[in-house]
Amino acid sequence: MVEALKKNPAWKGRKGPVVLVIMDGVGYGKYKEGDAVADSKMYHLDAIRAKSPNTKLKAHGKAVGLPSDEDMGNSEVGHNAMGCGRVFNQGAALVSTSIETGALFQGHAWKEVAATKGTLHFIGLFSDGNVHSHLDHLKAMIKQAKADGVKKVRVHTLFDGRDVGETSALEYIDPFEAFLKEQSTGGFDARIASGGGRMWITMDRYGADWSMVERGWKVHVHGEGRQFASAREAVESYRKEIPGIIDQDLKEFVIADGGKPIGAIQDGDSVVYFNFRGDRSLEITAAFEDDKFDKFDRGRRPAVTYAGMMEYDGDLHAPKRYLVSPPSIDRTMGEYLAATGVRTLAISETQKYGHVTYFFNGNRTGKFDDKLEDFVEIKSDVLPFEQRPWMKCAEITDRILEAIPSGKYDFIRLNFPNGDMVGHTGVYQAVICSMEAMDLQLGRIAKAVDEAGAVLVITADHGNSDDMFEHDKKTGAVSRKADGSPKAKTSHSLNPVPCIIYDPGYQGEYKREPHEGSLVEGLGISSIAATCIELLGYTPPEDYDKPVITR
Structure with missing residues (x-):
C-alpha cells in the first residue's frame, strides 16, 4: 500500500479533469519522406500545439528501460513507463x-x-x-x-x-x-x-x-x-x-x-x-x-x-510463448491516485484496452479501488486495420465527451491505437486516413476541455506512423523496390514523441511562455506520470522522474 499524495499548495485548481490522450505510435519523424504524421492534415493537433507549451520526449531505448538506444520502444514498455513514473529494466x-x-x-x-x-x-x-x-x-x-x-x-x-x-x-x-x-x-x-x-x-x-x-x-x-x-x-x-x-x-x-x-x-x-x-x-x-x-x-x-526469450511484439502477441515475463513494477501512478481518492476513467478499444489498464498499472490485472476506477473497453473491429483505419477513435471520443463534463472523474486516460495498429500494416494511404480521423477527435476533445475548464495532455508511447519507409542509415535515402516504389516499414521508430499541455484555465502555476521549449527538454515518457500528478494538484513521489513543467 502507498500513502496518499500530498496536495500542492501552489496549485489554484481547475473545474474539470486532467485528460491524458495517448496517440499510440505517433512521433516526430526524422525523414520527410515516409513521415505519415507530418504528411497528414492534422489541423486540430497543430492548432493545439501552437497555443500550448510542448516538447519532445524520448520513447525508446534506455528511456524506457531497454538495453541500448538502438532498441525501438513498444506499447508495453511505453505504457509501463508512463504509468509508473520511473524506468524499470527491460531486455x-x-x-x-x-x-x-x-x-x-x-x-x-x-x-x-x-x-x-x-x-x-x-x-x-x-x-x-x-x-x-x-x-x-x-x-x-x-x-x-x-x-x-x-x-x-x-x-x-x-x-x-x-x-x-x-x-x-x-x-x-x-x-x-x-x-x-x-x-x-x-x-x-x-x-x-x-x-x-x-x-x-x-x-x-x-x-x-x-x-x-x-x-x-x-x-x-x-x-x-x-x-x-x-x-x-x-x-x-x-x-x-x-x-x-x-x-x-x-x-x-x-x-x-x-x-x-x-x-x-x-x-x-x-x-x-x-x-x-x-x-x-x-x-x-x-x-x-x-x-x-x-x-x-x-x-x-x-x-x-x-x-x-521475451515477448517481441505485444501488439502481435509474438511469440505466443516467451521465457521472461515483464518487470515487477510497484508504486504506480494509478495506485497513488487511488490512495489519494482521485476518481479515474481508463478507456480504449480492445487493441489497446490492456495498455491503459494492465500495462499502465504496472502489469497488474484489475483495479486498485473499484469505487474510484472505471475501465471501459470499446470492442475493436475484427478485420485488417487498413480496411477501417479510423478504427474506434470516434466511439472512444463519444464516451470521453460524456465523461469530461460529468463531474464523475478527476483523471481520464485514453489510447487512440490508430497510429500504431494501422502503422503496422505498412499501407501509407491507410495511415494518413487514420491520422486525420484521429485528429478530428482531438478537435472534439479540445472543445470539451475548453467548455469544462479541464486540462489536456497529449503524448504517445512510441513512434511508428512517423517512419513508414525504409531508409538507408548512412545516406537517409529511401530504400526502393524493383518497381521504384518505397519499401514499406511496418515496425516502430526510434523517434521522439510529443508532449503537449493544453490548459485553457492556466493561472500562472508553471512556466509556459514561449510555447516552444517552455517544457523541460530531453526527458523520457516516464515523466508523464509526475506531470499528470502535478496538473491534478498534487506533489509527485520524490523518486518519480521529474515532470516536464517547471515553476
Whole structure:
C-alpha cells in the first residue's frame, strides 16, 4: 500500500479533469519522406500545439528501460513507463535477473520447452555483445536443461561481428565448444549444429530481406547447407575462400556426421530463440508460429514447442510463448491516485484496452479501488486495420465527451491505437486516413476541455506512423523496390514523441511562455506520470522522474 499524495499548495485548481490522450505510435519523424504524421492534415493537433507549451520526449531505448538506444520502444514498455513514473529494466538486464533469481526456470514456458522428449534447440546471436543476446544466458539455459533431464541440445549459432569484434567468432566458438564438452556427460549430448553470419541468415528485420530468414530456416530446421565437421572448420574455410569476409557475413553451414546433419529440427522437439531484442526476432518467430505464412516456402514445418526469450511484439502477441515475463513494477501512478481518492476513467478499444489498464498499472490485472476506477473497453473491429483505419477513435471520443463534463472523474486516460495498429500494416494511404480521423477527435476533445475548464495532455508511447519507409542509415535515402516504389516499414521508430499541455484555465502555476521549449527538454515518457500528478494538484513521489513543467 502507498500513502496518499500530498496536495500542492501552489496549485489554484481547475473545474474539470486532467485528460491524458495517448496517440499510440505517433512521433516526430526524422525523414520527410515516409513521415505519415507530418504528411497528414492534422489541423486540430497543430492548432493545439501552437497555443500550448510542448516538447519532445524520448520513447525508446534506455528511456524506457531497454538495453541500448538502438532498441525501438513498444506499447508495453511505453505504457509501463508512463504509468509508473520511473524506468524499470527491460531486455538484457531483465533476462539476467530472471536467470539469477531462477524465475525464468520456474516459469510455465520454460517447463514446456524443457519437457521435450526429443531435442532442445537454441537459436540466437552467438556473442556477449548484450544488444540482442548474451552467451551467459545461453550457457545458463543449457545447464538448466541438463538438470531438468533434457538429453539432447543443439545450438544454432548466428555470428555477430557488429556488437563485438568483426572477426571474433573463433574467440567465442573455442571456449563454448569446451563448455559443451564439459556439460556432455551422464548421457547429456550438447553440440553446435548449424550457423552463419547474422546479416546472411535468420536475423532480418522490418521485412527487408526475407531470403535471409529462408536461408536460416533451411539451415536450422532442415539441416540443408554446406556441411562441416565443426563450427571452427566452417569459419576457417570461409575466411580462406572469401578473403576479408567478416563474421556477420559468413555463409551458412551445417555440422554433419557421416553426411547426416546432427541438428535438423524434428516433430516433438523444442526451440528457444534466445535473443531478447525484438526487431531481429520477429521474422524467424513468424516462420515457426504463423499458420498462414507466405514469405517463402517452408517445406516441412515441424511441430515444435517454440519460445522466445521475451515477448517481441505485444501488439502481435509474438511469440505466443516467451521465457521472461515483464518487470515487477510497484508504486504506480494509478495506485497513488487511488490512495489519494482521485476518481479515474481508463478507456480504449480492445487493441489497446490492456495498455491503459494492465500495462499502465504496472502489469497488474484489475483495479486498485473499484469505487474510484472505471475501465471501459470499446470492442475493436475484427478485420485488417487498413480496411477501417479510423478504427474506434470516434466511439472512444463519444464516451470521453460524456465523461469530461460529468463531474464523475478527476483523471481520464485514453489510447487512440490508430497510429500504431494501422502503422503496422505498412499501407501509407491507410495511415494518413487514420491520422486525420484521429485528429478530428482531438478537435472534439479540445472543445470539451475548453467548455469544462479541464486540462489536456497529449503524448504517445512510441513512434511508428512517423517512419513508414525504409531508409538507408548512412545516406537517409529511401530504400526502393524493383518497381521504384518505397519499401514499406511496418515496425516502430526510434523517434521522439510529443508532449503537449493544453490548459485553457492556466493561472500562472508553471512556466509556459514561449510555447516552444517552455517544457523541460530531453526527458523520457516516464515523466508523464509526475506531470499528470502535478496538473491534478498534487506533489509527485520524490523518486518519480521529474515532470516536464517547471515553476
